[in-house]
Amino acid sequence: MHVSQRISPCLWFDHQAEEAATFYVSIFKNSKITSVARYTKAGHEIHKRPAGSVMTVAFELDGQAFTALNGGPEFRFNEAVSLQVNCNNQEEVDYYWDKLSKGGDPKAQQCGWLKDKYGLSWQIVPTVLPEMLKDHESQKAQRAMEAMLRMKKIDVRELERAVAGERVSA
Numbered sequence: 001m002h003v004s005q006r007i008s009p010c011l012w013f014d015h016q017a018e019e020a021a022t023f024y025v026s027i028f029k030n031s032k033i034t035s036v037a038r039y040t041k042a043g044h045e046i047h048k049r050p051a052g053s054v055m056t057v058a059f060e061l062d063g064q065a066f067t068a069l070n071g072g073p074e075f076r077f078n079e080a081v082s083l084q085v086n087c088n089n090q091e092e093v094d095y096y097w098d099k100l101s102k103g104g105d106p107k108a109q110q111c112g113w114l115k116d117k118y119g120l121s122w123q124i125v126p127t128v129l130p131e132m133l134k135d136h137e138s139q140k141a142q143r144a145m146e147a148m149l150r151m152k153k154i155d156v157r158e159l160e161r162a163v164a165g166e167r168v169s170a
Contacts, residue, residue, distance in 0.1 A: 008065040009083075012075050013118065017068035020118050021057040027099045028061040048072070082113065082121035090126070090156045097124045097153045109152040126156045132163055139165075 013020055018036065025031040035058040039049040049055065049070065057068040085100075087093045101109065103117030112124050132144040140163045147162035148154065161167070 005065045008067065010067040010069055011077075011120065012069050012071045014073045015053075015070050016118060017057045017070045018054045020120075021059040021066075021068045023117075024061055024066075025059055027096070030063055031061045032059065034058045034060060034065075077115075077119040077121065079108075079113070079121050082123050084123040084125055087124060087126050093124055093126050093154055093156065096122075100124070101153075111148055111151060112154040114152075124154065126154055126159075128156060129154065129159065132159055 011017075011020070021033055025033055036054060037056045037058075039047055039051055039053050039055045041051040044051070047055075049072075054070055056070070059066050059068065085096050087096060097114065100116050100122050101114045104115045105119075108115035108121070112129075113121060114124065115121050129144075129148070133141050133148075135141050143162040143165065144159050147158055151158070
């Protein structure tokens, strides 16, 4: 296995590593599953997985390397770690939000954050947002922050209206 990226995330799943990797690869362009490793008989007393079942799936999302591991039910994803998707426009925000939130927990959606159907947290962020918020003392940033805090999925037009001082939707 050739590794061109020094640091890459490893995502721990109970038993859905291959299913999740296939799901993620279907969403992001320039993505693929690069290899699948399977459990052997050796170590069964520790891993307790059937020989031949999927152990890890190496995959790339838009060129970024990841590993998905079927490690069992001991650990679950939480909001302490999320994957951020930088979007150039509302069309991209809508696309990634719609795809990644499908089957996820609607109660876990706030300010551009969502949980997918595997419990993994994602941030769907328009690239204009950091610019709008960078001057924390400005009225524009105050209005952008207030508007964002009312949103689940980020609405770029509503943020632009807030920054401009226009009345925004509640």
